[in-house]
Amino acid sequence: MTATEAIAIETRPTPPNLAFENRPSLIGLSREDMAKVLVEKGVPERQAKMRVQQIWHWLYVRGISDFDDMLNVSKDLRALLKAHFTIARPEVVEEQISNDGTRKWLLRFPPRGAGRPVEVETVYIPEEGRGTLCISSQVGCSLTCDFCHTGTQRLVRNLTAEEILSQLLLARDRLGDFPDKETPQGAIVPLDGRKVSNIVMMGMGEPLYNFDNVKAALLIATDGDGLSLSRRRVTLSTSGVVPEIYRTGSEIGVMLAISLHAVRDDLRDELVPINKKYPLKELMEACKAYPGLSNARRITFEYVMLKGVNDSLADARDLVKLLKGVPAKINLIPFNPWPGSKYECSDWETIEAFSDFINQAGYASPIRTPRGRDILAACGQLKSESERMRKTERLAFEAMMIANHGED
Numbered sequence: 001m002t003a004t005e006a007i008a009i010e011t012r013p014t015p016p017n018l019a020f021e022n023r024p025s026l027i028g029l030s031r032e033d034m035a036k037v038l039v040e041k042g043v044p045e046r047q048a049k050m051r052v053q054q055i056w057h058w059l060y061v062r063g064i065s066d067f068d069d070m071l072n073v074s075k076d077l078r079a080l081l082k083a084h085f086t087i088a089r090p091e092v093v094e095e096q097i098s099n100d101g102t103r104k105w106l107l108r109f110p111p112r113g114a115g116r117p118v119e120v121e122t123v124y125i126p127e128e129g130r131g132t133l134c135i136s137s138q139v140g141c142s143l144t145c146d147f148c149h150t151g152t153q154r155l156v157r158n159l160t161a162e163e164i165l166s167q168l169l170l171a172r173d174r175l176g177d178f179p180d181k182e183t184p185q186g187a188i189v190p191l192d193g194r195k196v197s198n199i200v201m202m203g204m205g206e207p208l209y210n211f212d213n214v215k216a217a218l219l220i221a222t223d224g225d226g227l228s229l230s231r232r233r234v235t236l237s238t239s240g241v242v243p244e245i246y247r248t249g250s251e252i253g254v255m256l257a258i259s260l261h262a263v264r265d266d267l268r269d270e271l272v273p274i275n276k277k278y279p280l281k282e283l284m285e286a287c288k289a290y291p292g293l294s295n296a297r298r299i300t301f302e303y304v305m306l307k308g309v310n311d312s313l314a315d316a317r318d319l320v321k322l323l324k325g326v327p328a329k330i331n332l333i334p335f336n337p338w339p340g341s342k343y344e345c346s347d348w349e350t351i352e353a354f355s356d357f358i359n360q361a362g363y364a365s366p367i368r369t370p371r372g373r374d375i376l377a378a379c380g381q382l383k384s385e386s387e388r389m390r391k392t393e394r395l396a397f398e399a400m401m402i403a404n405h406g407e408d
């Protein structure tokens with residue numbers, strides 16, 4: 001069976017929600033900010049704290065997306081909330097399901113101010129005993145990591161805290177991970193416990209270039225009276241925005257992953273160009289100072305295997321040297337090609353030899369099996385569908401112009 005035949009595209013689009021477009025959302029607000037906006041719209045100040053508690057429970061424990069479902073909230077207050085706010089989910093433009101159970105949603109968020117609607121991708125990866133949601137933090141990316149498909153899409157804007165969190169809420173809706181929601185028939189999900197047990201900020205964008213919104217969203221995702229994800233099950237992956245690394249540990253307290261991919265500055269400058277600004281020495285110093293590091297709380301270093309580029313045993317040796325003194329795990333990622341990429345994935349024997357070397361040096365180095373390749377949902381493959389379409393249309397147009405020109 002070819003990869004194309006394996007694709008199962010199940011489109012369960014949801015219609016655009018106009019209420020979502022016109023009113024500010026309560027999702028993504030801290031308790032203090034929620035109390036403030038409620039009081040501004042007429043909720044008596046002495047009731048604000050209790051009302052926030054009720055709304056928080058409905059939003060993040062019960063997962064409702066309609067004020068009418070807030071059963072212990074009076075009709076009058078529901079009417080007031082409906083008149084001024086929204087808690088609607090983003091529009092699902094497309095849902096694709098890989099034959100390995102990976103799901104990718106293309107989500108559309110409404111315009112902000114004078115902007116246009118934007119689209120991002122969110123990916124769910126089920127494995128034995130856990131389900132990981134890969135969340136986007138920006139539309140496009142301002143960095144241009146050479147091996148990454150998202151890096152070819154210019155940055156449109158940062159996602160808001162609401163938009164970051166909505167990806168998690170929507171995934172839990174769709175997977176039946178809220179009390180009144182059903183798991184779709186035949187869906188591959190962990191047998192016990194939560195369907196979304198882990199999240200990784202590893203989708204589109206550089207999360208540390210959108211620190212405040214990412215922080216606000218993750219603090220809500222890990223709030224013990226709501227979504228209640230353990231901080232140890234939340235990982236933020238950065239390409240190496242050194243000044244924000246310490247804050248990630250001290251203010252958010254989640255696990256850290258570094259998109260490393262090269263162990264020499266000259267090569268990393270090329271593969272991960274932010275390295276020119278924050279070279280390896282500074283990056284490693286920031287890693288060593290990451291709050292709460294221990295053998296049980298290690299930093300994950302992601303290393304994409306590119307044929308003939310960074311996959312020699314000398315690279316493996318230098319990698320081990322570089323990580324000396326840092327509680328670390330290494331994730332080897334076989335390169336996932338995308339249309340137009342200039343790299344190839346290393347041969348399997350090369351990946352195994354590399355992996356054996358670093359295992360012998362004492363680093364657990366699971367080779368991350370590519371997931372969702374058939375739906376372009378694997379690491380470094382995300383890009384909004386509309387951007388892909390625009391590019392395809394542009395290329396077709398250019399090809400047509402060239403062909404026409406040739407006929408003149």
Ligand code: SF4
Nearest residue numbers: 141145148150151205
């Ligand atoms: S790897 Fe991350 S930071 Fe680099 S271009 Fe891709 S999305 Fe941006």
